[in-house]
Amino acid sequence: MHPLLDDIRLVAFDLDGTLVDSVPDLAAAVDAALVDLDLPPPGEAKVRDWVGNGSRVLMERALAEALGEPPSASRLEAAHERFLARYGQAPCVRTRLYPGAREALDGLASSGRRLVLVTNKPEAFILPILRAVGIEQCFALCLGGDSLPRRKPDPLPLTHAADRFDVAPSRCLMVGDSRHDIAAGKAAGFRTLAVPYGYNHGEPVAASRPDAIVESLAELV
Structure with missing residues (x-):
């Protein structure tokens, strides 16, 4: 020992x-959630540097990247819900x-x-x-x-x-x-x-x- x-x-x-x-599955869910909201997906490399503080903070970082500014509370809530739905569909594929x-x-x-x-x-x-x-x-x-x-x-x-x-x-x-x-x-x-x-x-x-x-x-x- x-x-x-x-x-x-x-x-x-x-x-x-x-x-x-x-990260591969987290990134896929982040990308899909942002596409659902007509926003550009960040891709796996960026998501790899954003994880570790929970899913809400992850989506806050992804939205800030896509929007070029901090998201509003309502926009973050909608994006977080989309992420949870997407990630829940496939949390352990890769x-x-x-x-x-x-x-x-x-x-x-x-x-x-x-x-x-x-x-x-x-x-x-x-x-x-x-x-x-x-x-x-x-x-x-x-x-x-x-x-x-x-x-x-x-x-x-x-x-x-x-x-x-x-x-x-x-x-x-x-x-x-x-x-x-x-x-x-x-x-x-x-x-x-x-x-x-x-x-x-x-x-x-x-x-x-x-x-x-x-x-x-x-x-x-």
Whole structure:
């Protein structure tokens, strides 16, 4: 086991950009939603830099790009609804597990550690994706961006998970790919571990100063 896991009893994983590459399906839904609204689609490369703060912020960024200015609240609401509809039709066509993710989940679960999922993705999409990639059985708890009043980078989802399983924050680890994951983990009193291959708005995740970085999640086990 990775030395950062010493005394760790609960491991919280981010989803998008950490366990799965979901951008191809997210981008397809963003593009389709904007086309529905007679706006130019941004394409996958731009969407890759926009994900990580939940679907509403994703669509706010896409609309601002298409319109050349921040969208009105009503326009954002309409675009977000179109995105949810489009993404709900096909949330896991091209989404894939990253290499090493399954090995890490299986190894950690077999070690007796509690695994939870803490993502900013709307809760309704979590289980279909976990089922599609075959890891739904790995998690004792799954929290989406709309599961609680606040989401990452707020520490609430992490402190909620620690309280739920009666594990001290000092014995919990947050694993993610972005500054929001690391900020939430630090604020919750968790140890933090980052992967460098995910979605961090074009910035190196090392700048967030996680306790450790691994090139592959397989290095955890």
